[in-house]
Structure formats: C-alpha cells, structure tokens
Amino acid sequence: MLVDFELIERARSGDDSAFNQVVQAYRKRILGTIARLIGRPEDVEDVGQEVFLRLYYSLDQLRTAEVFEPWLYRLTVNAAYDYLRRQRRRHESRMSDLSEQQVMMADAAAGGKRNVEEVRRTKIRETVDDLLGKISEEDRILLTLKEVEGLSLKELEKIYHVNENALKVRLFRARQRVLKAYEAKEPEVGG
Amino acid sequence: MDRMKDRLDALWVEYREATPDPEVGPNFMPQLWHKIEARRVETTSVFRRLAKICVMATVALALVMSAVLIPHNNNDEVFYSGTYVDALAAEHSNDYVDVLGAADLR
Numbered sequence: 001m002l003v004d005f006e007l008i009e010r011a012r013s014g015d016d017s018a019f020n021q022v023v024q025a026y027r028k029r030i031l032g033t034i035a036r037l038i039g040r041p042e043d044v045e046d047v048g049q050e051v052f053l054r055l056y057y058s059l060d061q062l063r064t065a066e067v068f069e070p071w072l073y074r075l076t077v078n079a080a081y082d083y084l085r086r087q088r089r090r091h092e093s094r095m096s097d098l099s100e101q102q103v104m105m106a107d108a109a110a111g112g113k114r115n116v117e118e119v120r121r122t123k124i125r126e127t128v129d130d131l132l133g134k135i136s137e138e139d140r141i142l143l144t145l146k147e148v149e150g151l152s153l154k155e156l157e158k159i160y161h162v163n164e165n166a167l168k169v170r171l172f173r174a175r176q177r178v179l180k181a182y183e184a185k186e187p188e189v190g191g
Numbered sequence: 192m193d194r195m196k197d198r199l200d201a202l203w204v205e206y207r208e209a210t211p212d213p214e215v216g217p218n219f220m221p222q223l224w225h226k227i228e229a230r231r232v233e234t235t236s237v238f239r240r241l242a243k244i245c246v247m248a249t250v251a252l253a254l255v256m257s258a259v260l261i262p263h264n265n266n267d268e269v270f271y272s273g274t275y276v277d278a279l280a281a282e283h284s285n286d287y288v289d290v291l292g293a294a295d296l297r
Contacts, residue, residue: 020220023220023223024220027215027219028212028213028214028215029212031212031213031215032210032211032212032213035210035212035213036206036207036210041213044213045215045216045219045222048219049219049222049223049226052223053223053226053227053230056227057230120209121208121209122209124202124205124206124209125206125209125210127202128202128203128206147200147203148203148206148207148210149207150207178199179195179196179199182195182198182199182202183195186195
C-alpha cells in the first residue's frame, strides 16, 4: 500500500484533500499500468483521469480500506477495457497497424533524432502492441497484468473476483493465443 | 515451442523495461478536479430535470383526469336524479293500479 488505511477512510468519508493525496500517491503507478494496457501514450492521462473519476464516485461503495488496491486495479482494468473497445470500434489507422517500413518513414519524416536504444525500445513496444492487438481485449488486459505488471494470481483473483483455477485456465488460453500470434509473426521478428 | 515460449517471456520483460511509468503532466490534477465538478453538475442537473419531468407529468395527469371526470360527474347527477324505487314505480305504475283494482273487486 502506498498510503495508509486512515487516509483512504478519510477520502471515503468525503474528504477531498485526502482524496487528492490518494491520487497523488497512485497516479504514476496507475498511469504506467494504463500505458502498458492500452499502448497509446497520448491517451494515457485521459484514461487515468477516468479511473480516478470513477474512484471518486465509487469510493463510498468500498467495503474496507484493505481492499482498496484491488478495487483501484479493477477500475483501471475496466477503464482500459472500455477504451480498447471504443478504439476497436473507431477503426483508426494506428502506428502499430502500419508496416515497420512505414513506421520508419514516418519517424524519418518527423525528423526525430532518436538514439539506438530508443529505436530498440520503440521496436519492442510496437512488436508487443502488435501481438496484443491480435488477441481480444480481455486476453490483452489479463496477460499484461500477469506478465508485464507482474501481479500474482492472488492479486488477480481479487481484481477479477474469480477463483485461482478459473484464472489459470483463462491465462493458459490467453498465452496460447498470443503464442500463436507470435509464431505467425516470428519470420518478421527474426528477419 | 519451448524456445518460442522463452522468447515470449523475454519479450514481456523487455516490454516492461521499454515502457516505464510516464511522468505525470502538470495539468493532470486540475483537469481531474474539473471533470469531477462537471460530473457533479451533470448529475445534479439530471436530478433537477427528472424532478421537473415528474412535476409536469403530475400536472398533465391532473388536467387529464379533471377533463375526463368532471363531465362524467355532471352526467351522473342527471342519471341519478331519482332513486331506484322511484324509477321502479314509474316503470310498473300500471301493475300497481291493477293490483289495487283487484283488491277492490273482492
């Protein structure tokens, strides 16, 4: 926990300055999680504000301060899921939908002087975003929370409100699907 | 297959490193509070609108009911101007006379 229970209790009872402190304590971590869940840096703050907005108006439903973090993660997952669904509906032309050559041309056109490390990181982000874009939003979020955020099964149980066995099955299936997508992409990755 | 799994696991780790937690912009908190306030106003105006709709519906219902029921009440007054016994007597006035007449014959 990044804050003590007493602060959460105060925020729950309507203390706006306590709520402010809670947001300030968690915003960086939550924005990082959102960035990895949605893969679009330009929309991270918007989705993050949506998470804290939902938190503000649902804090009174929180049973105890002990379950605050899973609650916040659940709100984060729901907001990311809503965002990804909206994006899919919009059919926007995304950078990750373009070929690597197009991306490089776009980068060159932007005149960015990025160093080798930044180029490598960008390529990794695009590879993973591309892979995650090939599976459902549910699988994407679950895998990101487990594999990238490093949440334990116990933590995921609290977020998803399902038992460990059901989670293991869902994780196994999601891994299989992403592995299949990775295998299909492997010639590109290797080349 | 195992090689692919290992590569994928390594890719997750690299992805985590390649996407550090972003710096929070200076407008994050002001914008958040602005959105909170906007939602509050929106919620209040929704309740206000609901209350207005309820009041208008009540008034409309009252008007309709008065328009429907008031003429009926007037008709009822005309319809029930006499009692049931009076109406019965008027219908069978001849029978009554016959009965009396028969009594006289005896």
